[in-house]
Amino acid sequence: MATYPEMKNRAVAITGAAAGIGEVAARSFYQQGAHVYLLDIDQAGIEKIATELGERAHPIQVDITNPESVSETFKAIDRAGNGLDVFINCAGGYQKLLNVENMDLEEWDKTISLNLRAVFLCCQAAIPRLKKSKAGRIINVTSISGRTVHATSSPAYGSAKAGVTQLTRFLAYELGQYGITANTIAPLTTLTPRVAALRTPEDVAKIASQVPLGRLAVEDDHVSAMLYLASDGAAFVTGVALDTNGGRVML
Ligand SMILES: NC(=O)c1ccc[n+]([C@@H]2O[C@H](COP(=O)([O-])OP(=O)(O)OC[C@H]3O[C@@H](n4cnc5c(N)ncnc54)[C@H](O)[C@@H]3O)[C@@H](O)[C@H]2O)c1
Numbered sequence: 001m002a003t004y005p006e007m008k009n010r011a012v013a014i015t016g017a018a019a020g021i022g023e024v025a026a027r028s029f030y031q032q033g034a035h036v037y038l039l040d041i042d043q044a045g046i047e048k049i050a051t052e053l054g055e056r057a058h059p060i061q062v063d064i065t066n067p068e069s070v071s072e073t074f075k076a077i078d079r080a081g082n083g084l085d086v087f088i089n090c091a092g093g094y095q096k097l098l099n100v101e102n103m104d105l106e107e108w109d110k111t112i113s114l115n116l117r118a119v120f121l122c123c124q125a126a127i128p129r130l131k132k133s134k135a136g137r138i139i140n141v142t143s144i145s146g147r148t149v150h151a152t153s154s155p156a157y158g159s160a161k162a163g164v165t166q167l168t169r170f171l172a173y174e175l176g177q178y179g180i181t182a183n184t185i186a187p188l189t190t191l192t193p194r195v196a197a198l199r200t201p202e203d204v205a206k207i208a209s210q211v212p213l214g215r216l217a218v219e220d221d222h223v224s225a226m227l228y229l230a231s232d233g234a235a236f237v238t239g240v241a242l243d244t245n246g247g248r249v250m251l
Contacts, residue, residue, distance in 0.1 A: 001028060001224060004231045008033030010135070011082040012230070015064055015122060016091030018045030020192035021141065024219035025088060025226055030057055032227065035082045039064070039073060040091065064091055064118035074125045084129035086137040086230045089119045089164075094157040108156045115160035116167070123171055127180075136180035137230050140168050141222070144188050144245045161186075165241050172239030181238035185225045188245035190217040212247030221246075 012029045016022035017038035023045075030036045030053045038046040038059045046059035058080055062073040077084055092115045096107050119140055130136030145153035146161025164184060171182035189195060189207050199207075208215050222244045228234055229242070243249045 001031075001220065002227065004032050004227055006135070006232045007227075007230065009035065009082075010085040010230075011035045011037070011077075011080075012086040012088065013037035013039055013077060013084060013126075014088040014090055015039045015062070015118075016141075018042040018049065020090075020194060021187065021190060021219050021222050022088075022090035023049060025090060025223045026057070027053065028220075028223045028227065029086075029230075030054075034086075035080075037077055037080070064122060065113045067121055070118075070121045070125055074129065077129070083132060084126060085133040085135055086139065087122065087126040087130065088139045088141070088226060089122055090141045091118070092141065092143075092157075092161075094154045097152070097154055098156075100155045103156060111154060111156035112160050112163075115157060116163045119164050120167060123167070123182075127175065130175070130180050131178045134179070135232060135235065136175070136178065137234075138168070138171055138175075138180065138182040139226050139229050140164050140182070140184045142184045142186045142241065144186055144243070144249055147186050147241065147243065147245075147249045148251075168241075169239045176238060179235075181229070181234065183229050183234075183238060183240045183242060185222050185229070185242045185244050186249065187222050188217045188248050190219060190222065192219060210248060210251065211245070212250070215246065217244065217246065 012034045017026040018040035035056045039062045040046045043061040050057035050059040063069040094111045142161040145158040168184045
């Protein structure tokens with residue numbers, strides 16, 4: 001992993017930091033010397049990781065679908081006194097794989113709430129804090145499901161992720177005047193512990209065969225892109241959707 005000395009003592013908040021891509025992001029930004037706010041609904045998970053990491057790791061329990069909980073979380077970030085330089089919306093996902101015709105409204109609303117409304121809530125709260133940073137960054141994690149259509153994804157999830165891509169362009173447009181960038185990364189199926197447990201070797205081989213680079217993603221594929229987008233070298237990159245999906249988006 002590349003090193004970014006400018007990340008030392010910057011303040012980075014990451015939702016979904018208790019597991020998967022968000023956890024690896026939290027550990028990696030910590031290794032770069034940042035203060036890391038681990039935001040997740042899974043309190044035990046973030047506390048365990050923060051204890052392993054050390055004193056620059058700050059676990060804060062949040063339900064990102066709940067506006068009061070989001071508001072309290074940002075007050076806790078303020079109280080910690082390190083400011084806020086980078087906000088990464090990584091929490092997301094969906095429960096049921098249903099097509100449009102069979103989609104129940106509850107699943108639609110829950111999926112839009114977690115994957116789009118929550119990103120809006122967190123970005124809105126982050127903006128006044130990021131304006132005080134000299135290198136403000138928003139990084140939103142979407143999915144190849146929001147970039148192209150394929151049979152094994154949820155229409156609600158794909159629609160929410162596509163919405164995040166467009167929300168991010170608005171953020172880039174509105175916040176450029178403050179030197180704040182806003183970008184997305186769009187992962188492919190990633191061999192996180194959760195996904196690895198769900199997929200058979202045959203599933204993995206089939207997905208890999210549809211990827212120009214011939215494999216599924218690993219967490220570091222996305223985290224290295226996050227580190228770059230957070231870095232000073234990416235200060236003039238904004239409104240971009242970075243396809244960390246091995247070229248699968250082209251097909
Ligand atoms: N893993 C993949 O294959 C894959 C592929 C494409 C996109 N993505 C996207 O990448 C991101 C991370 O995915 P992952 O698979 O690494 O995640 P994961 O499912 O392993 O972890 C998600 C984390 O979010 C937390 N969370 C869930 N609901 C929350 C809420 N309401 N408030 C706060 N925290 C909450 C969970 O507790 C968990 O720690 C997601 O946005 C996902 O849509 C993942």
